[in-house]
Amino acid sequence: MTPAFQMPSAALASLGWSPFFAEQIEPADAGLVPVRIAVVHRSRLMAETGSGAQIRLGLQGGGTMDFAVGDWVLMDPETRMTVRRLDRRTVLRRRTESAHIPQLIAANVDTLFIVTSCNEDFNLARLERYLALANEAGANPVAVLTKIDQVADAETYRAxxxxxxxxxxxxxxxxxAPDAALALAPWCGPGQTVALVGSSGVGKSTLLNTLADKAPDQAQPTGGIREHDAKGRHTTTARSLHAIAGGGWVIDTPGMRTLHVSDVAAGLDVLFAEITELAPACRFRDCTHAHEPGCAVxxxxxxxxxxxxxxxxWRKLDAENRANTPVQTGPRGNKSAPQRSKRR
Incomplete structure (x- = not known):
């Protein structure tokens, strides 16, 4: 493999290596090799090297909590130990009720395919949560509506x-359908990384198998939905990186029944741009857009x-985000809300 301090090989470029990561290489990294995290288990990491085979990485103390599928790390080629993780260009996180810190979903994703099916699973409010997540991460969101063969007029869903x-x-x-991969091809070119998110049973694993053109013995298991409520069964249990036939990479994720918003203020601003743009015209700077006189919204x-x-x-998501976003403590114990991140 090419040493980390040299120009990346075509194989690394096909994995998504770019000038953003190359610029982080320092003279002290001479002899180290960049690899990309493909699978994160509780006690081990697997990585893609650009050679077509995955390798197991050693960890220097601690567990895998700080690593996400899609991360780039520098590895000692002799020991295969991780030396350091490179800064992420984008990162997808979600808040769970039982965890004190956000859960890492994926890193360095170019496009987030938000997958939902045209049946009882279809839910606009849930889609808005995923959009806020993608916006905040800096990934390009694309809504993918599946199971269009089961409805009379799929165009109403699109609108x-x-x-x-x-x-x-x-x-x-x-x-x-064989043409599913063709429909998503504009976002799946060489070196591009996409991720699939959505509820269980909406067709994420089926779509991954179609994109990756996997042989039957290598395909991700798929599951149907319960007929009485259209709820899916979990078939993906871990996040993983897979090569897309013809170029690009796709990260599969377990289905998420609930998605709590946290630290997505900038993402909400993009999602609800029509409200964000009206707010400055309100009479009061701290207008809640609920009952104040002179409210432009x-x-x-x-x-x-x-x-x-x-x-x-918007009001529900904004309130939830404020409640879930940790408050920073300033000088003398004064509390201040964290600054909103900028759209990447």
């Missing part, structure tokens, strides 16, 4: 989803240019 965020790409497909609702349901969903 509802496209209205959630300006410029949002929406793709309709049957994950089992409420005026838009009254005029019919802003949906009352949309405003209510």
């Amino acid at each position: 509802e989803v496209a209205a959630l965020q300006r410029g949002l790409a929406v793709v309709l497909l049957n994950a089992k 409420q005026a838009a609702v009254a005029a019919g240019t802003l949906s009352a349901e949309r405003l209510e969903r």
